[in-house]
Each structure stands twice: as structure tokens, then as C-alpha cells.
Amino acid sequence: MRKILLRYWKVLSTPSVHYSLAFLTIGGFIAGVIFWGGFNTALEVTNTEKFCISCHEMKDNVFVELQSTIHYSNRSGVRATCPDCHVPHQWTDKIARKMQASKEVWGKIFGTISTREKFEEKRLELAMHEWNRLKANNSLECRNCHSAESMDITRQSPRAVDAHQTFLFTGEKTCIDCHKGIAHHLPNMAGAPGWQ
Amino acid sequence: MMKPINKWLMMACGLIVIGIAGAAWAAEPVATLRGGVAIDRETTPPRITQFEDTDQKRPRNYPEQPPTIPHDIDGYRVDINSNKCLSCHARSRTGESGAPMVSITHFMDREGQFRAAVSPRRYFCLQCHVPQHQTDPLVINDFVDVDTLLLNDARHGKE
Numbered sequence: 001m002r003k004i005l006l007r008y009w010k011v012l013s014t015p016s017v018h019y020s021l022a023f024l025t026i027g028g029f030i031a032g033v034i035f036w037g038g039f040n041t042a043l044e045v046t047n048t049e050k051f052c053i054s055c056h057e058m059k060d061n062v063f064v065e066l067q068s069t070i071h072y073s074n075r076s077g078v079r080a081t082c083p084d085c086h087v088p089h090q091w092t093d094k095i096a097r098k099m100q101a102s103k104e105v106w107g108k109i110f111g112t113i114s115t116r117e118k119f120e121e122k123r124l125e126l127a128m129h130e131w132n133r134l135k136a137n138n139s140l141e142c143r144n145c146h147s148a149e150s151m152d153i154t155r156q157s158p159r160a161v162d163a164h165q166t167f168l169f170t171g172e173k174t175c176i177d178c179h180k181g182i183a184h185h186l187p188n189m190a191g192a193p194g195w196q
Numbered sequence: 197m198m199k200p201i202n203k204w205l206m207m208a209c210g211l212i213v214i215g216i217a218g219a220a221w222a223a224e225p226v227a228t229l230r231g232g233v234a235i236d237r238e239t240t241p242p243r244i245t246q247f248e249d250t251d252q253k254r255p256r257n258y259p260e261q262p263p264t265i266p267h268d269i270d271g272y273r274v275d276i277n278s279n280k281c282l283s284c285h286a287r288s289r290t291g292e293s294g295a296p297m298v299s300i301t302h303f304m305d306r307e308g309q310f311r312a313a314v315s316p317r318r319y320f321c322l323q324c325h326v327p328q329h330q331t332d333p334l335v336i337n338d339f340v341d342v343d344t345l346l347l348n349d350a351r352h353g354k355e
Contacts (some may be wrong), residue, residue, distance in 0.1 A: 181273065
């Protein structure tokens with residue numbers, strides 16, 4: 001083992017014989033740009049709604065439900081796409097979430113939610129993952145668009161004013177605590193903690 | 197097989213019935229929400245108005261009236277999986293939400309027993325409780341509540 005490591009170290013530490021320093025540095029730089037650019041481009045492709053609904057699991061269940069909600073159709077025509085709410089926007093958090101998503105690839109391959117019945121069966125568990133994630137990051141994906149600082153409560157209904165003043169501005173609760181099931185239908189909430 | 201005389205009698209009766217119905221129809225056309233537009237024509241639907249969202253309790257017109265909903269309920273689902281109304285109006289939630297609790301009658305099953313949670317037959321809130329829109333009523337309503345009736349009677353010196 002030690003011998004093998006020493007041999008590799010020798011190869012790596014010996015100056016190059018056949019290639020010039022310029023070729024190695026410039027070539028390395030260009031290859032780096034291509035690989036890094038390619039990686040990020042591929043990452044961004046997986047971060048589009050088109051990619052998400054290329055699977056029937058997303059297209060026939062959650063995407064259909066989104067379409068009648070205010071996050072898809074509203075008076076000003078601004079809308080949220082899947083990754084706006086379900087993927088963190090910061091790079092490191094995004095990579096962490098993408099690594100987690102390898103579980104979702106597994107699920108896709110083995111058809112964990114390949115039918116409506118299987119999906120409904122698993123729905124509470126899947127929803128809990130998202131609620132816990134948003135609870136843990138203080139509803140970060142909500143706040144990417146809805147900031148408490150920019151919220152003009154004089155333009156809200158009396159009920160919303162009360163709730164936001166009592167719970168949101170004091171930090172006692174975060175968005176997802178009250179706003180569950182606003183973009184997709186809820187799972188069977190019997191036994192869901194903190195619902196009733 | 198009917199006798200010919202019966203057949204003629206029945207046809208005559210039928211014609212009379214149709215005649216009366218036709219006369220009634222011609223005299224007073226049925227008031228529909230289409231508002232007199234022919235059945236093969238598109239009506240111009242009224243504009244969709246906003247929910248009244250004042251959060252102010254409205255007085256009931258009579259004691260048994262289910263209270264109306266004084267807020268927006270757009271997107272609030274009430275189905276087998278969840279009941280959005282109860283996430284504020286359930287007994288255990290009213291402390292935090294400040295919303296009125298669903299009344300005790302909603303916990304009663306059809307044997308008159310009070311259960312621990314809202315009875316299934318009282319689960320679908322919108323069967324009785326409805327939000328309001330600021331709009332002209334489609335049908336004129338001259339309902340007068342009992343207090344006003346009694347007051348009017350007293351003014352006119354009746355018992």
C-alpha cells in the first residue's frame with residue numbers, strides 16, 4: 001500500500017517530459033472552464049419546471065394542483081416555478097439539496113410513487129419532508145420573494161394583519177407554520193402534527 | 197290493449213293539461229338566472245366580485261341562521277383529507293387564532309350524543325356557512341326580521 005502511494009506521488013511530483021508548461025496550464029484552464037461550465041449548465045437544466053414535469057409523477061399530481069393556485073395564476077401574471085420553492089437559491093445549499101435528490105432518482109427508477117394510489121399513500125411523508133425543510137430554514141424559499149420588511153400590512157385584510165403582526169414579525173412562527181397546502185393539495189392531515 | 201274510448205279520453209285530458217300549462221307559461225315566464233336570454237344564446241355573465249373581507253361579524257337575521265363568513269376563503273379546501281376552516285375554528289386552535297369556535301351543536305351526532313370532534317355530518321362548513329359578496333341580489337328579497345315585525349305591530353297598536 002505504501003509502495004503504491006509512493007509510486008503515484010513520484011509520478012505526480014516529477015516534471016512533465018512531453019508537454020510544455022504553457023500547454024498544461026492553458027489546457028488545464030480551458031478544460032476546467034468546459035467541465036465547470038458543463039456541470040453548472042447541467043445543474044441548471046435540472047432546475048427548471050420543464051425538467052420536473054418531464055416525469056408523469058410530477059406532471060399528473062402536484063403540477064396539476066399548482067395550476068389553480070395563486071402561485072401559478074394571478075392578476076399580475078408573476079408566477080413561481082417548481083425550483084423557486086423547492087430548491088434553495090444559494091449555491092452550496094442548492095448542491096446539498098441536489099445530493100439529497102439522488103433519493104428521488106432512486107424513487108423514480110423503482111417507481112416508488114408511479115401511480116396515483118402509491119403517491120397518495122406516501123403523500124404525508126413527502127409533504128412532511130418539505131414542511132420540515134422550510135421550518136428548519138425559516139421558510140427561506142418563501143422569503144426569496146415575500147420579505148417581511150417589504151410587507152405593507154395596511155394593504156392586507158384585517159385577519160392577515162393580526163396574524164402577521166402577532167406571529168410573523170415577532171418571529172414566533174414562520175410562513176410554513178400557517179401556509180400549508182397553498183400550492184398543492186394537502187395529504188390526509190389526520191395525525192399531522194400541528195394541524196388541528 | 198286499451199279500449200278506443202279510453203285512448204280518446206286520455207288524449208283529451210293530456211291536451212287540456214298541456215293547454216293549461218302553456219297558458220300559465222305564456223302568462224308568466226319562469227324567472228331564471230339567465231335573465232330572459234334565449235336558451236340558444238350566450239348570456240353576459242356578471243363580473244366576478246371580491247369576497248367581503250372585513251373580518252367584522254355580521255348580525256344574524258334570525259336566531260337559527262348559520263353565521264355568514266366575514267372573510268376571504270379563496271383556496272380553502274374542505275375535503276376528506278383536510279378542512280382548512282378547522283385549522284382556525286377547531287376548539288384546540290381558537291386560542292392561537294382568535295377565531296370563534298365551531299359551536300357545540302357541531303359535535304353532536306344524530307343520536308344527540310356530543311362527540312370529541314366535529315361530527316361528520318357537520319364537517320362540510322360551506323353547506324351552511326357562506327361568504328358574502330358586495331353585489332346586487334339576483335332575486336328581490338323583502339325579508340323582515342322578527343324584531344322589526346314586533347316593533348311594527350306595537351306601533352300599530354296590535355296585541
